[in-house]
Amino acid sequence: MPLASSPTTVPVVVDEAKCIAEKGCTVCVDVCPLDVLRISEETGKAYMKYDECWYCMPCETDCPTGAVSVNIPYLLR
Amino acid sequence: MDEIKDGLAEVACDVLVIGGGTAGPMAAYKAKVRNPKSRVILLEKANVRRSGAISMGMDGLNNAVIPGYATPEQYVKEITIANDGIVDQAPVLKYARNCYGIIEELDRFGIRFQKTENGDFDVKKVHHLGAYVLPMPNGDTVKKALYRQLRREQILISNRYMATRLLTSRDGHVAGAIAVNARTAEFLVVRAKTVILCMGAAGRLGLPQSGYLYGTYENATNSGDGYAMAYHAGAKLANLECYQINPLIKDYNGPACAYVAGPFGAYTTNAEGSRFIECDYWSGQMMQEFYNELQSGKGPVFLKLDHLHDETVTEIETILHKVERPSRGRFHEGRGTNYREKMVEMHISEIGFCSGHSASGVFVDDLARTTVPGLYAAGDMANVPHNYMLGAFTNGAVAGEDAADVASGIDLPEFDMAEVEAERERVLAPTRREDGVPPNQLEYKTRRLVNDYLQPPKVTAKMRLGQLRLEEVRDDLDTNMMVRDAHELMRSLEAASILDCADMAAAASLYREESRWGLYHNRVDFPDKNDADWFCHTLLSKKDGRMVAEKRAIEPYLVQIEEHERSAYDRQRILKQA
Ligand code: SF4
Numbered sequence: 261m262p263l264a265s266s267p268t269t270v271p272v273v274v275d276e277a278k279c280i281a282e283k284g285c286t287v288c289v290d291v292c293p294l295d296v297l298r299i300s301e302e303t304g305k306a307y308m309k310y311d312e313c314w315y316c317m318p319c320e321t322d323c324p325t326g327a328v329s330v331n332i333p334y335l336l337r
Numbered sequence: 338m339d340e341i342k343d344g345l346a347e348v349a350c351d352v353l354v355i356g357g358g359t360a361g362p363m364a365a366y367k368a369k370v371r372n373p374k375s376r377v378i379l380l381e382k383a384n385v386r387r388s389g390a391i392s393m394g395m396d397g398l399n400n401a402v403i404p405g406y407a408t409p410e411q412y413v414k415e416i417t418i419a420n421d422g423i424v425d426q427a428p429v430l431k432y433a434r435n436c437y438g439i440i441e442e443l444d445r446f447g448i449r450f451q452k453t454e455n456g457d458f459d460v461k462k463v464h465h466l467g468a469y470v471l472p473m474p475n476g477d478t479v480k481k482a483l484y485r486q487l488r489r490e491q492i493l494i495s496n497r498y499m500a501t502r503l504l505t506s507r508d509g510h511v512a513g514a515i516a517v518n519a520r521t522a523e524f525l526v527v528r529a530k531t532v533i534l535c536m537g538a539a540g541r542l543g544l545p546q547s548g549y550l551y552g553t554y555e556n557a558t559n560s561g562d563g564y565a566m567a568y569h570a571g572a573k574l575a576n577l578e579c580y581q582i583n584p585l586i587k588d589y590n591g592p593a594c595a596y597v598a599g600p601f602g603a604y605t606t607n608a609e610g611s612r613f614i615e616c617d618y619w620s621g622q623m624m625q626e627f628y629n630e631l632q633s634g635k636g637p638v639f640l641k642l643d644h645l646h647d648e649t650v651t652e653i654e655t656i657l658h659k660v661e662r663p664s665r666g667r668f669h670e671g672r673g674t675n676y677r678e679k680m681v682e683m684h685i686s687e688i689g690f691c692s693g694h695s696a697s698g699v700f701v702d703d704l705a706r707t708t709v710p711g712l713y714a715a716g717d718m719a720n721v722p723h724n725y726m727l728g729a730f731t732n733g734a735v736a737g738e739d740a741a742d743v744a745s746g747i748d749l750p751e752f753d754m755a756e757v758e759a760e761r762e763r764v765l766a767p768t769r770r771e772d773g774v775p776p777n778q779l780e781y782k783t784r785r786l787v788n789d790y791l792q793p794p795k796v797t798a799k800m801r802l803g804q805l806r807l808e809e810v811r812d813d814l815d816t817n818m819m820v821r822d823a824h825e826l827m828r829s830l831e832a833a834s835i836l837d838c839a840d841m842a843a844a845a846s847l848y849r850e851e852s853r854w855g856l857y858h859n860r861v862d863f864p865d866k867n868d869a870d871w872f873c874h875t876l877l878s879k880k881d882g883r884m885v886a887e888k889r890a891i892e893p894y895l896v897q898i899e900e901h902e903r904s905a906y907d908r909q910r911i912l913k914q915a
């Protein structure tokens with residue numbers, strides 16, 4: 261069976277102006293229990309790659325520059 | 338990151354701890370302190386700094402047995418009654434005796450416990466009989482404090498490695514574990530003399546009402562991998578039909594929570610604003626009343642705080658919006674729910690296995706030993722009933738010390754490399770397919786079937802149908818699952834654990850032909866409790882590749898329960914005034 265690509269909104273937003281991933285920071289990627297954050301090869305900034313978030317907030321709490329905001333996933337809101 | 342690489346490394350240690358949430362770090366720490374010469378490895382699927390149920394800390398202890406407030410015997414009695422008598426008391430008594438020492442130890446780690454103005458512990462009453470709830474003012478720092486101790490003791494931490502199967506020697510002794518890297522798919526064989534499983538609840542079993550796979554009550558990383566691994570290694574699992582089901586904030590699916598807000602005067606009500614349960618302590622009997630109210634014309638159910646003083650609500654908010662599930666505040670904001678003005682709509686959670694809250698777990702004795710030699714289990718996945726966070730710490734400590742002692746007296750057990758090769762084949766098979774069903778769809782279907790067929794009220798014919806449907810999913814999982822990167826590979830392994838747990842939930846629920854533990858095992862075709870035939874544990878295990886069930890007698894009680902005390906938790910519903 262072929263795969264489709266269905267769109268989905270993700271609850272975590274990274275403020276690219278504040279994210280300092282290009283300086284080597286990977287804190288949010290490191291701490292996320294569900295391992296759903298990555299540093300984008302295109303922008304060099306952190307972003308949510310997989311829609312598998314437990315809205316638990318270590319990413320936001322531990323980010324050194326306050327770049328991460330965790331929202332409640334749309335289906336739960 | 339995430340591309341699938343080919344790799345296989347081997348390391349060896351004395352004690353291997355799998356799972357770095359709550360019980361795991363304590364087990365690793367205690368093993369190392371007990372025998373500083375030993376090599377202790379802590380393996381974690383996520384990152385020990387922020388993994389497990391207490392990733393963001395905890396608001397307090399739910400079951401602290403503190404001299405002057407409660408006695409170990411009283412606590413054992415409480416848990417025996419709350420768990421409908423199906424308890425081997427020795428592990429519970431050991432917990433009750435040891436947990437105060439662990440509180441003092443956590444205090445030394447820098448975790449504070451609330452004191453009154455006189456300097457006494459500020460213990461609150463939430464349970465039916467005794468007082469055991471103790472707030473932790475800096476509970477958000479628990480993981481940090483644990484992590485410091487692990488670093489100090491030089492525990493070897495391997496983050497982002499997901500254990501997939503245990504290795505056993507020819508004579509059946511545990512010999513280590515096979516793990517796969519969650520970001521590269523490289524394999525790691527960890528040889529060990531003893532292994533402690535601290536892999537949390539099976540929290541991704543039922544599907545939350547929201548339909549969001551990760552909107553679970555438990556940390557969604559807790560996909561029941563420990564239950565599945567223990568099962569495949571031949572360990573016995575106890576009373577899995579005693580599901581975990583909790584009263585939660587609807588849709589948000591986190592606790593509201595009676596243990597925090599209750600002592601301040603909040604309580605559970607129906608839509609009319611009237612109380613209907615006597616005691617907010619989470620028991621199956623309480624959940625049954627909760628369920629009945631939801632089904633009745635008086636539902637839905639709410640947590641009522643709008644009668645409390647503004648300052649009190651602010652105090653509750655500071656706790657609820659800072660630890661455990663801190664995004665609660667955002668959820669309420671989004672819906673315009675202010676605790677001062679509106680009651681909070683509550684619902685019941687999806688089903689899961691968890692001994693932290695109920696009694697479904699890998700069978701262990703009072704040394705945290707499973708039925709497989711050299712294999713231990715602690716925390717939510719080990720069947721010491723209602724053991725919560727402090728139980729995870731305390732029983733983790735027990736496991737760590739005994740595992741270190743046993744390891745110091747034996748050689749590294751041999752294992753069969755063919756087992757490793759077979760496991761690699763099993764794990765990687767979905768990566769070799771060009772076409773097929775992705776893990777998220779298999780997981781969704783499994784969990785939807787769990788809701789449709791296995792959640793209570795449990796009906797025999799439905800559960801049997803559920804088994805047939807789950808067999809079809811297994812067929813797809815074995816022959817048709819497709820995985821494209823290392824991250825998805827982790828999800829595919831989780832999907833397999835979830836399916837194993839679903840099969841176990843069905844088998845255990847069908848085996849116990851009575852109703853017990855209120856809603857947890859409400860079997861419609863066997864509506865009564867039947868002590869004559871079923872006052873026993875039920876154990877599931879794998880024999881010759883098949884799932885078998887058996888009864889096991891309850892060990893004679895160490896603390897006697899009087900006839901009139903037995904039904905304390907049966908009387909949950911508030912009786913109408915005549
Ligand atoms: S922790 Fe913050 S600064 Fe660091 S990579 Fe993540 S978003 Fe960027």
Ligand code: SF4
Binds near residue numbers: 295313315317320
């Ligand atoms: S909220 Fe939790 S699961 Fe979601 S991205 Fe942040 S750390 Fe990961």
